[in-house]
Amino acid sequence: MAKAKEVEVLRKKIADEESEKIIQAIIEVKERLKKGGKLILIGNGGSATDANDFLLDLINPPIPNANPIPAISLAMESAVLSALANDIGVEVLFSRQLLAHAKPDDVAIVLSTSGGSKNVIHALEEANKRELLTVALLGNEGGEVVRRQLAHIPIVVRSDYIPRIQEVQATIYHQLCEALVDSEPILELFGSKSCPFTAELREELIGQKKKFIEYDCETDLEALQKLFEITQSRSVPVLVENNRVISLGWQGRSCMI
Numbered sequence: 051m052a053k054a055k056e057v058e059v060l061r062k063k064i065a066d067e068e069s070e071k072i073i074q075a076i077i078e079v080k081e082r083l084k085k086g087g088k089l090i091l092i093g094n095g096g097s098a099t100d101a102n103d104f105l106l107d108l109i110n111p112p113i114p115n116a117n118p119i120p121a122i123s124l125a126m127e128s129a130v131l132s133a134l135a136n137d138i139g140v141e142v143l144f145s146r147q148l149l150a151h152a153k154p155d156d157v158a159i160v161l162s163t164s165g166g167s168k169n170v171i172h173a174l175e176e177a178n179k180r181e182l183l184t185v186a187l188l189g190n191e192g193g194e195v196v197r198r199q200l201a202h203i204p205i206v207v208r209s210d211y212i213p214r215i216q217e218v219q220a221t222i223y224h225q226l227c228e229a230l231v232d233s234e235p236i237l238e239l240f241g242s243k244s245c246p247f248t249a250e251l252r253e254e255l256i257g258q259k260k261k262f263i264e265y266d267c268e269t270d271l272e273a274l275q276k277l278f279e280i281t282q283s284r285s286v287p288v289l290v291e292n293n294r295v296i297s298l299g300w301q302g303r304s305c306m307i
Contacts, residue, residue: 060209060218068205072222075185075203076229079157082183083230084238084263085276086293087155088120090182092144092173096216097161098125104159104223108230116231122151124173144173152180160186160201161223163215165193174200187222189215237262240277241287244268245305248287251297255289262289268307 079089089108093101101123108119124147125131134143148158158177162170165188174195177184186192186201189209196204207218239255239262241248255262265273267286274284280295281288285304289297298304 056214057217060207060214061221064205064207064218064222067208068222071203071205072225075205076226078183078203079185079226079230082155082157083119085155087153087157087183088122090148090151090156090158090177091121091123091125091161092158092170093123093125093161094167094169096212097163097219098123100161100216100220100223101125101159103220104161104227107224107227111227111231113228113231119227119230124148124151141168141172143169145169145176148173148176148180148182152177152182154181156180157183157185159223160184160188160195161219162186162193162195163189163212163219165190165195171195171198171200187219189219238290239264239287240267240273240280240290242266242268242305242307245286245307247300247303247305251287251289251300254300274307 091101091105102125105121105123105126108121111118124144130147131143134146138146158173160170160174165186171194174184178200184201185203186195186205188195188204188206189212191208192204192206195201196206205222207215209215237255237260239252241251241264243266252264267274267277277288278284280290280293281298284307285299286307287300287304288295
């Protein structure tokens with residue numbers, strides 16, 4: 051009973067103190083996912099187990115009809131970890147993997163009770179060099195990660211007792227997971243205001259009560275670049291579901307921009 055009460059008090063404290071950062075993390079991670087990014091999870095020891103648990107919930111969400119979230123855990127593959135530790139050193143366990151896997155729209159999420167492990171520090175340094183969004187779930191006072199401002203969004207469980215820190219961190223990443231998964235697919239409509247077929251497809255989606263995000267590729271250069279990356283064409287409208295084209299044009303008709 052005492053343990054349960056301690057955990058509940060600590061969870062309430064985190065909800066009061068860190069709620070804005072948790073909401074900020076949800077918003078900014080969703081933006082990266084919309085751009086085609088993935089989550090890269092990092093942790094040592096017990097935090098490695100938590101990173102892997104987080105991963106499993108993301109790719110197989112415990113919510114009916116929810117879509118998987120693209121994610122990897124750098125703590126998952128024992129062969130990779132042992133090779134890096136043996137051939138180079140434990141300090142590069144995660145930073146070396148980031149060299150292979152990280153892209154600018156990705157998100158690095160670190161789980162650490164101390165905020166001071168060298169391989170975690172090196173990983174965040176590498177992630178920042180590569181312009182990843184960095185989120186850190188930390189214990190104590192956040193350690194070196196907070197002192198050096200290595201994470202864009204540090205979420206700190208202010209406790210010095212490791213089991214309690216990890217229990218509350220699990221609550222936080224489960225909240226993140228539930229907020230990120232959605233029972234409906236992410237639809238993106240790439241079009242232009244001057245193309246009448248964009249308007250036709252838009253009205254069709256509205257009539258079907260579909261949720262979608264619309265981009266005007268004539269005025270939004272980032273959207274135009276993403277359209278070209280997906281289709282190798284400047285033809286609109288294009289409807290995309292989770293970065294996969296499901297409709298080119300409207301009833302076979304399209305416009306060039």
